[in-house]
Amino acid sequence: MTDPSPSDAYGRILAAIDLGDYRPGDRLVESELAERLGMSRTPIREALQRLETQGVLARDGRSLIVASLDHDQLGELYTVRAELEGLAARLAAQHAAPEEIAVLYEMIAADRKLMDDPQALSRANKRFHRQIHLASHNRFLIRQLESVRRSMALLTFTSFAAEGRSPDAMAEHEAIVKAIEARDGTAADDAARAHISAAYQTRLKVDAGE
Template structure:
């Protein structure tokens, strides 16, 4: 793994895991490194280098790498284990599924969200509007917004499907919020989703969520052309 000096600060085997296993912690860190571009598409990932960079033994790294491979984020090539490079066609397929699943999440949220969960969505929407100019923070708040909708949907099977899809999204380089126009548009799209959920209108919530993902896809395709 390149950039091992910046990939992670070493930590001892005895350091606390905050409830996460070492394998889970390594998995989450590598997934985030792929999302952030610290691990680039097509880059080789070596078990021993990851273990040294993260200050853990090779066993949890081996487990994490196997999970990333099973999830389609890593693949075995003639050069070894590398980060998958997602194609244009795969990107379209990914967003097509995201539109369906995110639309369903918003529909269920309109039916099942508790008042406190609607309040969380409103607060995240406000925080998002305050973060213009910071693409990384916007991307993080956007993920949290969608996670909050999923929580409000109260459907464990949808959670599993969207978690798997979220892993695949990590393969897309950068963030659509690098485009200056994307943030203001997303604020309006988020507001439409929250308004429909708060109004207990499943049809409108699903339609608003689908529109949001369609716009995100257009932004992604624009970014890919640069």
């Protein structure tokens, strides 16, 4: 996700949720947000309404709170994400420019230096996947992946915080890009699905207290 402009209330609130400034169950108050963001209440109100419509916020009586995902919803989210990420990788194998592939390799090299910082690596991971989405050159797919990304912002921790996950994830990223570079759509699809499946398994283990 690119940094929102100072006048983009929707983008700034969503970014705050994505960064964990507001977590599932936290109450969002229009007047407090207006003061924090230095904006009038009208764009804040419109942004909150939009986020509620998208399921990022939920009603708790008269208040709006950051929504949370239960076990079943988490599984549904990862099922859809695996399908869409696989398709994005498959299309990237067909349509990515050599320069886009080079950027993906550069991202992996830079991200390997962040493996001791789960939060920084989580942000870098989002940028890496976004780059693959763009390399698919399919605007409708990108739009659907943006919807998934909004829901992913509701998760309360990054799977990169789990022991051993970071190096595995970097290897999985490299497998995806190698398949894209080889123009092997099936291998790229399979590698992307395997990557999302591994992240989901890690999250389930953490939720189970392992």
